[in-house]
Amino acid sequence: MRLEDKKAIVTGAAAGIGLETARRFAEEGAQVVLSDIDGSAAAASAAEIEGGVAIAADVTDQGQVDALVAGAIEAMGGLDILVNNAGIPMLGTVETLAESDWDRELDVNLKSVYRTGRAVWPHFKAQGHGVILNTASVAGLTGSAGQASYGAAKAGVINLTRCMAVDGADIPIRGNCICPGFIETPMLLDYLADQDDPAAARAQVDAMHPLGGIGRASDIAGGFVYLASDEAAWITGTALTIDGGLTAGI
């Protein structure tokens, strides 16, 4: 097993990529705390996972984040891996986005990584190792229409990952992120359902991925297993694109 005896927190773990990552980590021998702003959904997800523990936390609240990290260390007897995966989409251009939506997006998707990072850092430093993994997006690599705040937040996640990698290298704390293409999760299905013609929107998004259609949460979870494992001991500061070829060319 690739994560035997490792102890991990996954945020945004009640659904989608976070839930699948927690499931795969457990299959690889890790103990996992599933955290989400939706505590009852996180509890239901944790109940499906061998040894899974749920701790509700809103990643925009430093007090709740600190309590999450302390609670996870107590519940598992330690902590080796943090996966910052919680995220929300806010659609709009600089012309149409309300300032409150811009602020909310940056808070949930970017500042949260700073908050959880500072919560785990003293523990990782004291024990002399730790892994921080972040869910970024292809929207952080290229411009995307109508995603001004989402794209800015995800680009920020990619470079914050690199900064943490540099700052943590002598400990070592490794920091890496994944840039997913479109993945079939509740977030994407809600977005498609909101379109004027959901079937046409789905076909259009499918066609953007040369390897054939929208990806699965397991495509991303597999990347996180690798980056969390000792197989990736010499990888830090990377942004691993897993997107079915979406950004490979035109």
Ligand SMILES: NC(=O)c1ccc[n+]([C@@H]2O[C@H](COP(=O)([O-])OP(=O)(O)OC[C@H]3O[C@@H](n4cnc5c(N)ncnc54)[C@H](O)[C@@H]3O)[C@@H](O)[C@H]2O)c1
């Ligand atoms: N689905 C995609 O196509 C796609 C593509 C690229 C990147 N991503 C990123 O992947 C991550 C997971 O997305 P998903 O598609 O699985 O979405 P999802 O909506 O299915 O899951 C996201 C989870 O985050 C939780 N969450 C939201 N706000 C929170 C907060 N303030 N504190 C704690 N938890 C909170 C939600 O309750 C939810 O369970 C996000 O960061 C998203 O931006 C998704």
